[in-house]
Amino acid sequence: MTKVLIIGGLGFIGNYLAKECLKKKFEVTILSKTKNKIKNIEDIKNSVKLIIKDVAEIDLEVKGFDYIFDLAGSTDNYSIIENEPYKDIQMNCTGTIALLEACKKHNPRARIIYASTFFVNGQVKKLPVTSDSPCSPRGLYGATKLAAEHFCKIYANIFGLDIVIARFTNVFGELENGENKKKAGFNYLINLAVKGEEIPVYEGGDYYRDYIYVTDVVDACILLAEKGIRNKIYYVGRGEFIKFKELIEILINETQSTSISIPSPEFHKKVGIRDFVCDNTPLREIGWKPKISIKEGIINTIKHYKKELKKN
Numbered sequence: 001m002t003k004v005l006i007i008g009g010l011g012f013i014g015n016y017l018a019k020e021c022l023k024k025k026f027e028v029t030i031l032s033k034t035k036n037k038i039k040n041i042e043d044i045k046n047s048v049k050l051i052i053k054d055v056a057e058i059d060l061e062v063k064g065f066d067y068i069f070d071l072a073g074s075t076d077n078y079s080i081i082e083n084e085p086y087k088d089i090q091m092n093c094t095g096t097i098a099l100l101e102a103c104k105k106h107n108p109r110a111r112i113i114y115a116s117t118f119f120v121n122g123q124v125k126k127l128p129v130t131s132d133s134p135c136s137p138r139g140l141y142g143a144t145k146l147a148a149e150h151f152c153k154i155y156a157n158i159f160g161l162d163i164v165i166a167r168f169t170n171v172f173g174e175l176e177n178g179e180n181k182k183k184a185g186f187n188y189l190i191n192l193a194v195k196g197e198e199i200p201v202y203e204g205g206d207y208y209r210d211y212i213y214v215t216d217v218v219d220a221c222i223l224l225a226e227k228g229i230r231n232k233i234y235y236v237g238r239g240e241f242i243k244f245k246e247l248i249e250i251l252i253n254e255t256q257s258t259s260i261s262i263p264s265p266e267f268h269k270k271v272g273i274r275d276f277v278c279d280n281t282p283l284r285e286i287g288w289k290p291k292i293s294i295k296e297g298i299i300n301t302i303k304h305y306k307k308e309l310k311k312n
Helices: 012-023 078-082 085-106 140-159 185-194 214-227 244-255 266-271 281-285 294-311
Strands: 003-007 027-032 049-052 067-070 111-117 162-168 170-172 199-202 211-213 233-236 259-262
Touching: 003 012, 012 027, 012 214, 067 085, 067 214, 078 085, 078 140, 085 111, 085 140, 111 140, 111 214, 140 162, 162 214, 170 185, 170 214, 185 199, 185 244, 185 294, 199 244, 211 214, 211 294, 214 233, 214 281, 233 281, 244 294
Parallel strands: 003 027, 003 067, 027 049, 067 111, 111 162, 162 233, 170 211, 199 259
Antiparallel strands: none
């Protein structure tokens, strides 16, 4: 039986990944810093092993696993203006080094799938973005994730660790916190529309975004574990030139809501990325393609937030 460890497995993407791994008859262990999001795995909690521990303290816990999915880390650019700049370093750098050290000592043959982000690129002039595109992150989040990518490459080179880097684009879908506009902006807007509130859209949405539904990301993660090329970078996104305002139009049509164009906040202008589309050709070459359309993903998410609204 294939044994997998999902670090950050109670989170948005992690809980979907855990459920899909169970469907594939994998033996699943989740490592999480806290139990705060345990409700996300309520339906599978008796089928997985749960370890409550900070990844920065991981050690013998890595023994015996075939695949280790590292989904832990910070999730937005705001720590630096919330007087918590070391949060990104602790979660993205210290945590990654701890995992690499643990695997070096106790499980050097494991395949590690490291979840990175398109924020490592910063604002790239030429689209679509590939693994050869320049990286010039604009915030601590992207900078520390890029540093962690380099740590992975160094440990792979020196100690022969088997690592695949997956750079996620904008991921959305059900079970994401619809109240958190720092981490999940589109989910936040979908939730506003469901509640009948006006949708504020930066600059009218006249920019390209590479949004992808969460289950397609999970499919990519598992495929990268099984077929990804060692030490290669893969972009996990739809790779389609879709403007954000097109997504908003779908949302408005499905909820009969309205939108308003607002200027981007100054901090967002400094750390945000205006246009982004990835080249997912390497991922498609090993057999992946998205199964859920943008519209279907939006409809699924709307239904979820409507159910949540009725509960409250």
